Amino acid sequence: MTTGKHTPSFHFAYVTNFEDDTVSVIDTRTRKVKATIKTGRGPFEIAVTPEGKYAYVVNNLDHTAQVINRKTNTIIRTIRVGKSPSDVGTSKKFIYVTNAADNTVSVISIKTQKVVDTIKVGKDPVGVTTATRKCGNKSFGYVSNHDSNTISILDVKRNKVVKTIPAGVGPDQIAFTRNARLAYVTTDTDVIVIGTQSRRILKRIKVGLKPIGIAITPNNRFAYVGNEGDNTVSAISLAKNKVIATIRVGKKPGIVAITQDGKYAYVANFGENTVSVILIKKNKVIDTITVGRLASGLAIIPL
Numbered sequence: 001m002t003t004g005k006h007t008p009s010f011h012f013a014y015v016t017n018f019e020d021d022t023v024s025v026i027d028t029r030t031r032k033v034k035a036t037i038k039t040g041r042g043p044f045e046i047a048v049t050p051e052g053k054y055a056y057v058v059n060n061l062d063h064t065a066q067v068i069n070r071k072t073n074t075i076i077r078t079i080r081v082g083k084s085p086s087d088v089g090t091s092k093k094f095i096y097v098t099n100a101a102d103n104t105v106s107v108i109s110i111k112t113q114k115v116v117d118t119i120k121v122g123k124d125p126v127g128v129t130t131a132t133r134k135c136g137n138k139s140f141g142y143v144s145n146h147d148s149n150t151i152s153i154l155d156v157k158r159n160k161v162v163k164t165i166p167a168g169v170g171p172d173q174i175a176f177t178r179n180a181r182l183a184y185v186t187t188d189t190d191v192i193v194i195g196t197q198s199r200r201i202l203k204r205i206k207v208g209l210k211p212i213g214i215a216i217t218p219n220n221r222f223a224y225v226g227n228e229g230d231n232t233v234s235a236i237s238l239a240k241n242k243v244i245a246t247i248r249v250g251k252k253p254g255i256v257a258i259t260q261d262g263k264y265a266y267v268a269n270f271g272e273n274t275v276s277v278i279l280i281k282k283n284k285v286i287d288t289i290t291v292g293r294l295a296s297g298l299a300i301i302p303l
Helices: none
Strands: 012-017 022-027 032-038 043-048 054-059 064-069 074-080 085-090 094-099 104-109 114-120 125-130 140-145 150-155 160-166 174-176 182-186 191-195 200-205 211-216 222-227 232-237 242-248 253-258 264-269 274-279 284-290 295-300
Touching: 012 043, 012 054, 012 264, 022 043, 032 074, 032 284, 043 085, 054 085, 054 094, 064 085, 074 114, 094 125, 094 140, 104 125, 114 160, 125 174, 140 174, 140 182, 174 211, 182 211, 211 264, 222 253, 222 264, 232 253, 242 284, 253 295, 264 295, 274 295
Parallel strands: 043 295, 085 125, 211 253
Antiparallel strands: 012 022, 012 295, 022 032, 043 054, 054 064, 064 074, 085 094, 094 104, 104 114, 125 140, 140 150, 150 160, 174 182, 182 191, 191 200, 211 222, 222 232, 232 242, 253 264, 264 274, 274 284
């Protein structure tokens, strides 16, 4: 990363407020809302591009993706995608948007900020994540097809599905380990661990009720899972693949993101318009930040 006064801050967390049609920008140093950005209808998820210049928000109700300039925290482009976009992921060159209502993924070029491809996947694709590092000399991404109970594996160089694999009942959000050898995927009932080389389910981890979001710490030691059904976050030891702490947060916690320094987990509480801040060292909530109505998505600059 380059430094200088024009470099976007690494300390911003972006929260999509579904009912307000806004994005709240939190400065993670002060844990205060620094800005509020007006979006399209029903902003649902958000991701930051690898170089940190842009954030992409998907608007579920008007079928668009919007580009936020992170230096100015303003929207600079609106892009038509598929029906009911639900999640957004990034690779070095592309943005991937899952379109839940038409079973596709829209591929947006970061350079041109235009849709360059549409990929057919399974039923109700709700999650998409790309591997930050190559595994077996391949760059890839996973798309969770909630109603097909499968994952579509993408070749992110050719933007094609290369394999479809079983993924439990109702797969949702996905997180890769640092070496991209394992994928942790939330399902309707648990978290599954998939070997990305064998493409098989290696382990099932019991967490709270209705797990949704998942994020892995920079040191690759822990995963944090937002359990919408019982208002908790499960902390998983990756060495043991076991829950080591259960943390009570706000109502209907969903998406989780980890700060770059690995000290805090931020959790969007869809049911009460807040973000819970967890101190990872103690697995304890140390702050609750009020944002807009129905906080659905959350992103911090990629690690």
